[in-house]
Amino acid sequence: MTELTDLGIAAIRDGVRAGDFSAREVAEAFNARVAGAKALNAFLVETPDHALAAADAADRARAAGEAPKPLAGVPIGMKDLFCTAGVPTTAASHILEGFTPTYESTVSQNLWDAGAGMLGKLNMDQFAMGSSNETSAFGNVISPWRRSDGGNAPLAPGGSSGGSSSAVSARLCPGATGTDTGGSIRQPAAFTGISGIKPTYGRCSRWGTIAFASSLDQAGPMARDVRDCAIMLEAMAGFDPKDATSLQLDVPRWEAGLSSDLKGKRVGIPKEYRVDGMPAAIETLWQQGVDWLRDAGAEIVEVSLPHTKYALPAYYIIAPAEASSNLARYDGVRYGQRDLPEGAGLQDMYAATRADGFGAEVKRRIMIGTYVLSAGFYDAYYTQAQKVRALIARDFEQAFERCDVLLAPTAPSAAFALGEKSADPIAMYLNDVFTVPSSLAGLPAMSVPGGLDAAGLPLGLQIIGRPLDEQGVLDAGLAIEERAGFAARPEAWW
Amino acid sequence: MSVDTSTVKKIASLARIAITEEDAARLAPELGNILHWIEQLGEVDTAGVEPMTAVIPNSLRLRDDVVNADPLTGGGIRDALMTNAPQAEHGFFTVPKVIE
Numbered sequence: 001m002t003e004l005t006d007l008g009i010a011a012i013r014d015g016v017r018a019g020d021f022s023a024r025e026v027a028e029a030f031n032a033r034v035a036g037a038k039a040l041n042a043f044l045v046e047t048p049d050h051a052l053a054a055a056d057a058a059d060r061a062r063a064a065g066e067a068p069k070p071l072a073g074v075p076i077g078m079k080d081l082f083c084t085a086g087v088p089t090t091a092a093s094h095i096l097e098g099f100t101p102t103y104e105s106t107v108s109q110n111l112w113d114a115g116a117g118m119l120g121k122l123n124m125d126q127f128a129m130g131s132s133n134e135t136s137a138f139g140n141v142i143s144p145w146r147r148s149d150g151g152n153a154p155l156a157p158g159g160s161s162g163g164s165s166s167a168v169s170a171r172l173c174p175g176a177t178g179t180d181t182g183g184s185i186r187q188p189a190a191f192t193g194i195s196g197i198k199p200t201y202g203r204c205s206r207w208g209t210i211a212f213a214s215s216l217d218q219a220g221p222m223a224r225d226v227r228d229c230a231i232m233l234e235a236m237a238g239f240d241p242k243d244a245t246s247l248q249l250d251v252p253r254w255e256a257g258l259s260s261d262l263k264g265k266r267v268g269i270p271k272e273y274r275v276d277g278m279p280a281a282i283e284t285l286w287q288q289g290v291d292w293l294r295d296a297g298a299e300i301v302e303v304s305l306p307h308t309k310y311a312l313p314a315y316y317i318i319a320p321a322e323a324s325s326n327l328a329r330y331d332g333v334r335y336g337q338r339d340l341p342e343g344a345g346l347q348d349m350y351a352a353t354r355a356d357g358f359g360a361e362v363k364r365r366i367m368i369g370t371y372v373l374s375a376g377f378y379d380a381y382y383t384q385a386q387k388v389r390a391l392i393a394r395d396f397e398q399a400f401e402r403c404d405v406l407l408a409p410t411a412p413s414a415a416f417a418l419g420e421k422s423a424d425p426i427a428m429y430l431n432d433v434f435t436v437p438s439s440l441a442g443l444p445a446m447s448v449p450g451g452l453d454a455a456g457l458p459l460g461l462q463i464i465g466r467p468l469d470e471q472g473v474l475d476a477g478l479a480i481e482e483r484a485g486f487a488a489r490p491e492a493w494w
Numbered sequence: 495m496s497v498d499t500s501t502v503k504k505i506a507s508l509a510r511i512a513i514t515e516e517d518a519a520r521l522a523p524e525l526g527n528i529l530h531w532i533e534q535l536g537e538v539d540t541a542g543v544e545p546m547t548a549v550i551p552n553s554l555r556l557r558d559d560v561v562n563a564d565p566l567t568g569g570g571i572r573d574a575l576m577t578n579a580p581q582a583e584h585g586f587f588t589v590p591k592v593i594e
Contacts, residue, residue, distance in 0.1 A: 102574040103566060201549045215549065242567055244554055313532040324509060331510070333587050338580035346592050351512035363511055367502075367521070368528055370509040384535050386545030391538065393546060425524065426531055442549025467550060 004029040005171045009074050009228035010255075012174055016058060016073030023055035023062075023073030027117060030075050034119050034172050039494035041139050042157075042167040044080050045088055046120040051075040054117025069115030071235055077167045077176035080121040081128055082108045082219075083208040087118075091210045092136035093126045095357025096336045105208025106240045107177060107219045114235035119173050122163030126359045127327065128184055128212045131431040133162030134422050135361040143192055143415055144170035144490035148456030152493075153417040155457070158188025164222045165192040169490060175223035175232050179209060181216045182315050183411075183435025186447035189222055190410035190460025193449040193488060195477065196222035197229045200468050201442030202247035204233075205240030213322035214245075216315075216439050226448060226478045230254040233470065249468070257471050260479040263297035267476065268403030272308035273434055275412060281453040282409045289407050289450060289461045289480055296479035303399040303406070307391045311437040314392065316429060317372050317385035318440070323362075324369025330357060364425065393441040400466050405476045408434050410447040410460035438464045448477045449486040458488065497526040 004026050007015065016023050031048040058072035083089050083101035090096040104112070112118075126135040133141040133156060143157040143166055157166040161178030165188035168176050178185035180198035189196030197220050204219040211217060221232035234254055240246040269290060274283075290300055332338035332353030339352040358366070372381035399406065412433055421428045438445040444467070447460040461480055465473035499518040502525060506513045513521070562568030576582045581589075 099578050102571075102577055202552060215547070241555070241557065242564060245548070245550075245552060247550065247552065248555070307538070310535055310538055313535050316528065316532050317535070328510075332580060333589055334575075335578035336580070340590065344590060346590050347510070348512075349590055350510040351507075354510055355512035358511070363509075364521070364524065364528075366509050366511065367505045367525060371505050371525070371529070372532075374505070374508060380536070381532070383545050384538070384540060385532075386547065387540035387543040388535055388538050390543050390546035391540070393549065425528060440549075 005033045007174060008224040009071070009174045009231050012074050013071065013231070016062070017068050019062070023058035024052065026073055027051040027055035027075050030119055030173060037170060037172050037494050040142050040144060040166050040170060042123055042141050042163040042170070042172060043077070043120040044090065044092065044123050044138055044163070047087055047118050051117035051119050054112070054115065058115055070231070071111065072115035074115070074175070075117040075119045075173060076111065076232070077120060077122045077164060077173040078108055078118050079161055079164050079177045079179060080124055081179050081210045082177060083210070084108055084118070084121065087121060089121065089210070091127045092124045092138055093357065093359065093362065094137040094337060095330045095353070098337070099335050103208060106205035106242065107209065107236050110238060111235050116235065122167055122176055124163050125160035127210065127323070127362050128160040128179055128181055129323070129361050129365055130159040131183070131187060131428050132156035132416070132418065132421065133159045134418060135359050137359055140418050141166045142418070144494065145192060145415060145457055146490070146493065155415040156191065156418050158191035158415065160184040161188045161222060165189055165194060168192070168194045168222050168224060170494070175221055175228055177219060177236065178222045179217060179219050180439065181212050181319060182439045183432040185220045185222055186435050186445060186460070186462060187411045187431060189447040190449070190458065191415040193458030193486065194222060194224055195226055195229050195446065195448045196220060197233060197446035197470065197473065198439070198444065199233060199237060199470050200247070200444045202245050203237045203470070205238070205243040205246050207240055207242040211326040213319040214326060215322060216319060226474055226481050227255060227258060229446065230258060230474050252471060254471055254474055258478055259475050260296055260482050262293060262476065262479055265298045265405070265472070266403040267293045267298045267300050268303035268399050268406045269300060270303055270305045270308065270399065270406055270408055272305050273408045275433065278412055279453070282412065282459060285450045285459050285461065286409050292480050292483040293407060293476060295483060301403050303402055305395040305399055305437065307388065307395050308437055310388050311392050311440055312429060312433055314385040314388040315436045315440060316368070317381050318389065320365040320369035321373050321382050322369070324366045324373065327362070327366055330354060389440050392437055396438070396441045396443060404466070405472050406464040407476070408462045408464065410434060410462040414453045414455065414457040414459055434462060443467060444470045444473045446473050446477050448480050450480065450484050451486065452488055497522050497529060
């Protein structure tokens with residue numbers, strides 16, 4: 001018999017509904033799996049009781065003949081960026097050590113209302129700033145994948161949602177929440193051979209999600225396949241009056257609408273995404289993706305996004321600027337750590353608290369943000385970046401006059417080894433070259449696994465859609481998934 | 495754009511982050527490199543382009559003008575607000591003396 005932990009969200013949901021197994025059996029199996037995977041460092045907090053309580057509620061409801069909730073019996077992992085009532089939440093930063101929220105984020109509450117349980121809080125890059133999970137104050141997350149060359153170099157699970165990607169690909173949970181500011185769902189999904197979707201900005205409430213760059217931050221699901229992402233996103237999304245940028249729209253029934261028949265659809269191939277030095281395996285996979293979508297009935301057109309090369313520098317003005325403002329709240333007064341040197345005044349307390357509490361990358365970004373917003377530089381940096389952002393969004397608008405979705409690689413390389421890029425911030429930033437433009441434009445985008453490179457590591461394909469067209473993105477993702485037949489999984493060494 | 499250590503110290507002070515001389519010496523070239531890299535935006539012709547402040551056209555809503563329109567974000571939750579304070583007394587956040 002298949003192990004319960006090999007099942008995805010849809011299979012667990014359906015199996016619990018049919019009575020093939022109990023929700024409690026599922027929760028116990030995953031709890032044991034989480035407890036046995038400490039070497040991955042994917043979880044910051046384990047919450048087996050939360051998972052069991054939700055499972056027991058699902059089993060009781062079924063015994064009582066009640067209509068099943070959408071995620072009844074499904075345990076998930078929760079990125080530590082989401083505030084969870086009574087469960088420590090740190091955003092993987094020392095400055096929030098000891099912080100236990102008294103309230104629940106809207107996204108996590110939506111998941112619990114849908115019947116899901118929580119296996120634990122997932123490690124991540126500190127304040128979601130990073131592409132490799134090396135900026136966590138609580139140690140690197142290790143990818144469950146290893147190169148097939150026999151070397152055991154620990155690999156990056158991607159970032160910032162690296163605990164989520166590591167846990168889902170290692171089958172520690174069937175799905176996990178992620179957040180995506182410049183690629184933090186899609187790049188880790190690509191690095192670990194799983195699927196992940198960032199919906200249109202405003203679909204998921206940001207309330208109770210620790211803020212990084214508010215005009216970009218968006219939550220989304222990470223799971224093993226496209227259907228599981230659709231199911232989970234339906235539960236996470238929805239209008240929330242507590243978030244001023246929440247979209248007042250009904251949540252479409254994405255799962256029911258799934259169709260991999262792309263007849264009549266046009267897929268755009270952005271020519272500017274062919275960057276110098278792209279590994280041949282990624283080039284080949286991209287072409288393979290084109291062929292798969294053509295096979296699914298789509299027409300392929302070449303499109304141009306002329307301002308693509310300016311997306312990353314614009315992002316590294318806008319995101320740090322917003323971060324420097326958002327992170328001003330960590331001052332040692334209302335929550336989190338306080339560092340009060342002997343005889344220090346209030347200003348010294350702020351400066352000492354923040355120097356001690358924030359990691360190097362967070363401080364670097366706060367300082368960049370402070371600089372670009374400072375008097376005399378504001379227009380040259382920040383206003384110019386916002387104008388370039390408008391041009392990048394216009395590029396997409398014009399491209400979508402000629403096509404329905406765009407196809408591109410998710411990341412410019414397969415997973416790299418931990419430590420390989422951490423000495424050079426810009427080399428690390430370049431990892432997000434294909435994911436940042438759609439983030440700046442607020443578009444829905446997803447990564448699905450396409451194949452393996454020569455070293456046996458997963459590579460992802462990215463689909464970018466029009467605003468609010470998550471369905472088109474999921475459908476194209478499904479068409480790729482069905483044709484890629486990606487079945488590789490990391491062998492358990494942990 | 496080259497950044498010197500006195501600029502780094504000024505930014506750190508604006509950002510309320512204590513740094514040492516060694517930190518400033520290390521950060522100066524690091525921040526300089528990043529700023530140099532983002533300065534390529536200067537070559538983009540943005541004449542007549544409005545800066546983008548919101549990605550999805552979405553008009554800001556007004557909530558009903560009532561107390562505690564939403565109990566989670568309304569008032570009357572002082573104790574919940576104080577539970578995570580590093581130091582709190584008598585229902586107030588406490589900080590080092592500010593007025594000499």
